[in-house]
Amino acid sequence: MAHPMRRVAVLGSTGSVGTQTLDVVRAFPDRFKIVALSAGRNIELLAQQIDEFSPEYVLCEDAEALKSLPGRDCGTLEEMAALPEVDVVMVSTVGSAGLLPTVRALEAGKIVALANKEVLIMAGEQVMDISRRYNNQILPVDSEPSAIWQCMLGERDAIRKLIITASGGAFRDKSPAELANVSPEEALKHPTWSMGRKITIDSATLVNKAFEVIEAHWLFDMPYDQIEVVVHRQSIVHSMIETADGIVKAHLGSPDMRYPIQYALSHPERIFNPGLKPFDPVEIGSLTFEAMDSKLYPCFELAIDVGRRPGTWGAALMGADEAAVDMFLENRIKFTEIPDVIRGVVAQHTAKDTPNLDEIIQTAEWAYDTARSAAVGSSN
Ligand SMILES: NC(=O)c1ccc[n+]([C@@H]2O[C@H](COP(=O)([O-])OP(=O)(O)OC[C@H]3O[C@@H](n4cnc5c(N)ncnc54)[C@H](OP(=O)(O)O)[C@@H]3O)[C@@H](O)[C@H]2O)c1
Numbered sequence: 001m002a003h004p005m006r007r008v009a010v011l012g013s014t015g016s017v018g019t020q021t022l023d024v025v026r027a028f029p030d031r032f033k034i035v036a037l038s039a040g041r042n043i044e045l046l047a048q049q050i051d052e053f054s055p056e057y058v059l060c061e062d063a064e065a066l067k068s069l070p071g072r073d074c075g076t077l078e079e080m081a082a083l084p085e086v087d088v089v090m091v092s093t094v095g096s097a098g099l100l101p102t103v104r105a106l107e108a109g110k111i112v113a114l115a116n117k118e119v120l121i122m123a124g125e126q127v128m129d130i131s132r133r134y135n136n137q138i139l140p141v142d143s144e145p146s147a148i149w150q151c152m153l154g155e156r157d158a159i160r161k162l163i164i165t166a167s168g169g170a171f172r173d174k175s176p177a178e179l180a181n182v183s184p185e186e187a188l189k190h191p192t193w194s195m196g197r198k199i200t201i202d203s204a205t206l207v208n209k210a211f212e213v214i215e216a217h218w219l220f221d222m223p224y225d226q227i228e229v230v231v232h233r234q235s236i237v238h239s240m241i242e243t244a245d246g247i248v249k250a251h252l253g254s255p256d257m258r259y260p261i262q263y264a265l266s267h268p269e270r271i272f273n274p275g276l277k278p279f280d281p282v283e284i285g286s287l288t289f290e291a292m293d294s295k296l297y298p299c300f301e302l303a304i305d306v307g308r309r310p311g312t313w314g315a316a317l318m319g320a321d322e323a324a325v326d327m328f329l330e331n332r333i334k335f336t337e338i339p340d341v342i343r344g345v346v347a348q349h350t351a352k353d354t355p356n357l358d359e360i361i362q363t364a365e366w367a368y369d370t371a372r373s374a375a376v377g378s379s380n
Pocket residue numbers: 011012013014015016017018038039040041042043061092093094095097115116117118141142143193194195196197198199257
């Protein structure tokens with residue numbers, strides 16, 4: 001039977017999720033067609049992608065380079081997200097870049113595949129309101145929320161708890177004392193997943209796990225006290241749900257982002273991808289689960305505490321964390337100073353309770369700049 005072709009826009013096509021999205025599209029030329037691609041600054045890779053996928057529309061942050069690329073410039077990411085020729089929008093940008101495009105895509109009735117989780121950290125309430133108003137579900141791409149979504153199919157009213165797994169990140173076997181001297185290079189070596197730089201550092205601090213708790217809260221309308229995190233080193237169980245009768249359903253698979261990406265693109269159909277290695281439980285042998293040691297991860301409780309507050313707090317958290325990660329990668333602060341940077345910004349934030357989207361974006365920018373200028377002051 002012939003399948004209708006899904007026409008895809010990839011926002012952030014040169015990143016880790018973006019390139020893996022193109023891998024999935026490459027594997028199914030009769031199901032997915034790339035209509036629009038957008039990059040930030042990696043023009044060389046974008047040019048190769050244009051050569052291979054011949055998108056009708058392209059965008060990048062470098063206006064001069066954009067003029068020399070084939071494909072029509074559609075102005076902004078928001079306009080790309082709402083193009084009439086597009087069915088599915090993969091939001092695989094990072095930080096606040098995905099917020100307005102996600103909103104526009106929801107309003108335009110697109111299938112929205114959301115990897116850029118910061119959108120929900122900054123504006124979970126507003127974005128979920130828009131999603132409800134337009135009767136348009138957001139499909140998670142992040143592997144843990146995707147696993148929960150898949151476990152929840154057919155179970156919506158009978159769920160007691162969500163159990164999110166965490167690998168523990170690059171420093172899970174270090175003592176708190178050892179963490180003071182870890183380098184960006186060490187932090188970028190994630191034990192089980194290969195990802196972009198920001199999310200890899202956020203995984204080492206467990207800010208990323210706090211973000212997933214907040215993301216799951218918004219996506220699945222689940223109270224925070226019904227969301228747990230357990231450390232699971234192998235990253236084979238991507239997450240679990242506990243149903244009303246105490247049964248736990250788990251989602252297992254290799255730690256390969258192409259699985260959740262593909263499911264978001266093909267939903268509700270499941271399709272076999274011969275390029276993905278089938279999962280073999282015997283090869284894995286054993287699975288372990290441990291309680292999280294909160295002394296190793298001071299950012300986790302901090303990020304949950306701030307991120308669950310209403311109004312502009314999530315945007316302040318997001319901007320402060322983004323600045324702290326950048327400063328750590330630039331060797332300007334120590335790994336153990338990341339929570340201090342976040343706390344410093346939070347202490348100065350005067351929140352707005354019912355902000356609009358512009359105020360949310362401004363708050364994230366304010367938090368980013370405040371964190372960076374405080375660090376400049378302290379190094380003088
Ligand atoms: N990587 C993973 O496995 C993974 C898993 C789960 C969730 N996520 C989430 O998915 C999102 C993307 O992660 P990633 O690891 O793929 O990040 P990444 O590798 O850093 O890629 C980010 C992409 O966004 C583009 N970009 C950055 N800033 C932009 C801006 N201001 N305007 C337009 N485009 C911009 C980048 O372009 P250039 O590179 O051309 O500058 C790149 O294409 C993040 O929110 C992350 O938390 C990632």
